[in-house]
Amino acid sequence: MQNVTPAAVTVLGLELAPAVWFALAGGRAARICSGWPWALRTFLPALLAAPYVFVAYSHQMFSWGWFAFYAALPVVMAWLLGQAAEADPDQLGNWRDAIILLGLGLAVDLRWLERAWPAGLAGLGKLLLVDAGLYGFLVIRRLRGTGFDFHFHWGDWKTGLRELAFFTPFVLGLGLALGFLHPHGHALRLSMIPTWIYIFIFIAVPEELFFRAWVQNLLERRVGRRMALAITSFLFGLSHFNKRSAHFNWRYVILASIAGVFYGRAWRERRRVPASAITHASVDAIWSFWF
Numbered sequence: 001m002q003n004v005t006p007a008a009v010t011v012l013g014l015e016l017a018p019a020v021w022f023a024l025a026g027g028r029a030a031r032i033c034s035g036w037p038w039a040l041r042t043f044l045p046a047l048l049a050a051p052y053v054f055v056a057y058s059h060q061m062f063s064w065g066w067f068a069f070y071a072a073l074p075v076v077m078a079w080l081l082g083q084a085a086e087a088d089p090d091q092l093g094n095w096r097d098a099i100i101l102l103g104l105g106l107a108v109d110l111r112w113l114e115r116a117w118p119a120g121l122a123g124l125g126k127l128l129l130v131d132a133g134l135y136g137f138l139v140i141r142r143l144r145g146t147g148f149d150f151h152f153h154w155g156d157w158k159t160g161l162r163e164l165a166f167f168t169p170f171v172l173g174l175g176l177a178l179g180f181l182h183p184h185g186h187a188l189r190l191s192m193i194p195t196w197i198y199i200f201i202f203i204a205v206p207e208e209l210f211f212r213a214w215v216q217n218l219l220e221r222r223v224g225r226r227m228a229l230a231i232t233s234f235l236f237g238l239s240h241f242n243k244r245s246a247h248f249n250w251r252y253v254i255l256a257s258i259a260g261v262f263y264g265r266a267w268r269e270r271r272r273v274p275a276s277a278i279t280h281a282s283v284d285a286i287w288s289f290w291f
Contacts, residue, residue, distance in 0.1 A: 003120030007058035011051040015127040022134045023150035033139045042082060045074030045135050051128055052116065059118040066116040074132035081141040091144060093218040100136065101214055104129055109239050123202065130206050137214060146213035147271040159269050160278025167262040167283065171255060180251040183290060192289055199288075200281035208276045211236045211260065212267035225268060233260030259283060 021029055033041055049071035056062040077100055084094040107113055108129065114122040137143045175181035211232055219228035237257025241248050259280075267276035 003118055005058065007055055008118075008121055008124065011055050011124055012127070014054075015051055015124060015131055018131045019127070019134060022138055023148060026134075026138050026148060030139050030142050034142075038082075041140065042078045043075055045078050045132055046071045048074045048128055048132055048135075051124060055118065055121060055124060056116075061118060063116070070116075070128065074135065077132055077136040078140045081136040085141050091141075091218075092221045097141075097214075097218055100133075101210070101218075104133060105210065105235075105239065109242070126206065127202075130209065133210070133214070143214070143217065145217055145271050146209075147217075147267060147273045147275075148209060148213050149272070150274055152274055153272075155270060156272055156274040156278060159266050159272070159275040160282070163262040163266040163276075163279045164282045167259060167279070168286070170258055171283070174258070175255055178251045178254070180255060181287075192285065195288065196281055196285045199284045200277055203284060204277040204280035205273065207236075208263065208267065208273050208280055212264060212276050213273050216264055216267065217271075220268075229261060229264045229268065232264055233257050236260035236263070 033044075036044075049067055052070045053062065053067060056066070080096040080100060084096040087096075088094040108126055111122070113125050113129075117125045134148070138146065138148065172181065176183075215235065216228050216232040219231055222228075223231070234257050237253045237255075237260055240252045240256040241250075243249060243252055245252070263276045263280050266279045267273065269275065
């Protein structure tokens with residue numbers, strides 16, 4: 001994020017709070033909310049429009065249309081996922097899940113919503129979608145096996161770093177051969193630690209939540225572990241088609257698809273988002289530091 005203002009920092013804190021709550025007490029949150037009346041559970045996420053209001057007013061670009069959109073979207077998601085929970089109690093995957101995941105994925109990848117936010121602050125809009133998705137899938141849908149639990153275990157680091165070690169030779173050899181990687185050899189320094197933490201929180205965790213905890217998790221129930229891993233990895237790679245390029249970046253798609261295999265392996269070993277996010281953040285950090 002750029003163009004950071006006091007309002008933006010305040011909104012960032014407001015948006016991180018629900019995600020942290022779900023990460024540390026997701027089961028408890030779901031149990032608490034399950035006792036509420038249907039109308040309250042369904043319409044409560046309309047409050048997620050508040051961050052947009054705060055930022056838009058502070059930058060004098062408030063739009064009633066965008067306000068209505070951000071108030072309605074989380075409610076529609078909660079309503080659809082509530083229907084999915086009733087229609088699919090075995091959680092084998094429902095067409096409503098697919099619609100929501102497709103909509104969220106395209107909105108982020110094609111940057112449909114970025115013009116609602118001040119320049120440099122579109123990341124706040126993406127975090128708002130993360131909160132809406134977490135509420136919908138964890139509280140309303142009560143999707144099992146997501147692994148969105150950030151009580152870190154040694155096993156998360158062991159698995160995440162193991163998959164990093166397996167993946168690194170692949171990406172270095174192929175990336176250099178394709179001309180995608182260009183070594184620039186920065187020296188080791190302490191500033192790498194906060195950079196890794198930033199990547200972990202704002203890039204790796206949201207992407208692993210979407211692709212592994214939701215997409216791969218649901219696909220496994222329909223097509224099995226191997227096919228789900230392959231499909232999710234391809235979709236993850238394809239989502240990078242417009243990154244760092246004005247045209248279809250086929251090199252990035254290939255390397256990201258391969259990376260997705262190792263991220264997916266890290267997640268599915270114990271169904272833990274922290275494990276795959278560790279692999280993901282480490283790969284991105286190595287790339288930013290030395291390539």
